[in-house]
Structures are given as structure tokens and as C-alpha cells.
Amino acid sequence: MKLSPSVTIEQSETGLEFIKVASEFCDATIFLQGAQITEFTPTGKKPLLWVSQQEDYQEGKGVRGGIPICWPWFGVSQHEGWPAHGVARTGLWRAEQVKEEENSIYISLSLPMNQIDEKYWPHKTKLLVEFILSTSLEVRLTTTNLDSETLNFTQALHTYFPTPAIEETKVDGLQGSKYIEFGEGPFEQHDLVSFARETDMVYTQAQDTQRIITPDGIIEVSRENSRSCVLWNPWIDKSKRLSNFADDEYHVMLCLEAANVLEDSVELAPGDKHTLATSLRWV
Numbered sequence: 001m002k003l004s005p006s007v008t009i010e011q012s013e014t015g016l017e018f019i020k021v022a023s024e025f026c027d028a029t030i031f032l033q034g035a036q037i038t039e040f041t042p043t044g045k046k047p048l049l050w051v052s053q054q055e056d057y058q059e060g061k062g063v064r065g066g067i068p069i070c071w072p073w074f075g076v077s078q079h080e081g082w083p084a085h086g087v088a089r090t091g092l093w094r095a096e097q098v099k100e101e102e103n104s105i106y107i108s109l110s111l112p113m114n115q116i117d118e119k120y121w122p123h124k125t126k127l128l129v130e131f132i133l134s135t136s137l138e139v140r141l142t143t144t145n146l147d148s149e150t151l152n153f154t155q156a157l158h159t160y161f162p163t164p165a166i167e168e169t170k171v172d173g174l175q176g177s178k179y180i181e182f183g184e185g186p187f188e189q190h191d192l193v194s195f196a197r198e199t200d201m202v203y204t205q206a207q208d209t210q211r212i213i214t215p216d217g218i219i220e221v222s223r224e225n226s227r228s229c230v231l232w233n234p235w236i237d238k239s240k241r242l243s244n245f246a247d248d249e250y251h252v253m254l255c256l257e258a259a260n261v262l263e264d265s266v267e268l269a270p271g272d273k274h275t276l277a278t279s280l281r282w283v
């Protein structure tokens, strides 16, 4: 079904509905499940997002790649048996607006609160995600507190980036910040980050922009209202334990996530709203 000249709603072979953008400046795919963008490719350039070759696009399961929306908690829940990274990424979001301008396309989706089991989140909240697609991608996740009490949540835009070789990839822009890893730290980050082992760092006080330097080019990542920056590569052993992830795929991906996690959780007073955003582009 056509929503605008460059935007249609389609269905995957596994029955998942997605918004397909095929414009003169970019191609993109956004699944209604999780409002998860899984493809963003500026015209004439390489894809800016990575998805596992082993992804099978099943209902009720986040896609291994693109930008999973982690909300209202990040990581493993302290409640036994609750899903990792919250419940927004498996909920069925509703397309709200599609606006096609000359050089950009605006797409917004909201998560109906009846998509979230009250046992996980018994609060009145509006959750809206906005995608601004041009030759770069901007993603804005806004939480509005419609409740009568202050809300506290953690969150991440869990972006998976491509690289032809993780061993030849570095991240610039985290120097001078501190990170916690595997529950240890904080440690100082003095130099560019390189990868030679499992990496699962949560940075605080990092500057708002990082650059991922890969053999295919430099990806600039900006973060807004993000007090945490998560940097992840599963490396050899964890890759073998991950679902929908080939043993050797750690070679060709990394995650750099705009987030508010651990001590950086968000406190939202009644009636207030908070927007976490990230932007990505080839430099």
C-alpha cells in the first residue's frame, strides 16, 4: 500500500509488516514490530546499518541488527524471566505520520500502551519514535509521562553498524571519558578505541559525537540527551552464544548506542517528556 510517492507498507515472507522507503536520496526499511529500522542506505553509498545474515524476522523477536529500541529498561532485567532490553522492541507500533519533503522523509510511529503487558510497565506513557531520513538518518525516541507519578526508566537506541573488518576499525571521540565494563570500573579512556576482545563498555561523560573509522569509510554518530554511550562487540565466544548471529559475524559489526543506562537512568516527572536521539551519516 502506497503511503506517499517513495513510501509503501509491505509484508515480509514471515508475515511482518514494514515501511519501505525507496527515494532518490536513500532506501530504508522500518518494521512495525519494534519500530525497528533495519536498513538505511544513502543513495550511491554503502549501507549505514548492519543486520545478521542469520536473521529470520520472526514475530515477537527483535531483529538482530538495525536499531533495536531498548525501553523501558536496558540489558538484563532484575526481574527473573523478563525479556532483555525491555518490551518496546517486540511491541507492534502504529504508523502515525509520513511526510515526504524534497530532500527528506519524516516517518513517526507510536507504541499503543495496550501492546505492553501491565506487569512490565503499569504506567500511563506515550512512546513516539521519529525517523528523519535524508542522506543521513536521525532517530528520535520521545517518552511522555501521562501518569500522576514520576517515572524512572533506562533506554538505548541499540545501533548495529557495519565494518568489513573489526580488527581494522577504531572509534574516535570517547577519549577523556570513563567507562564501566562487565561490572568493573570506572576506567579512563585515553586513546581511540580498537577491538581485540569482547567489548561491552558503558561510557559516561562522553562527547556527543563519535566517529567509527572503518576500512570502508568513516561513520559519524551523534547522540542527543544521551548520558551513556554503549560500545559493544561480542567477539569470538559470545558470538557462539548469541541467537540469530553467525559465529564469525563479530568480524563485520559493532554497536555504538545512544543510551541512558545504569546511573544515567531517566527520571520523568508527571506531564514531562524526554527525547533520546541519534544521527548517523557517512563522512
Ligand code: TA6
Residues within 6 Å of the ligand: 062, 075, 084, 085, 158, 200, 230, 232, 242, 243, 255, 257
Ligand atoms: O548493548 C550491548 C548488550 O547489552 C550486550 O551485552 C548484548 O547482550 C547485546 O546488548 C545484545 O543483546 P540482545 O538481547 O539483543 O541479544
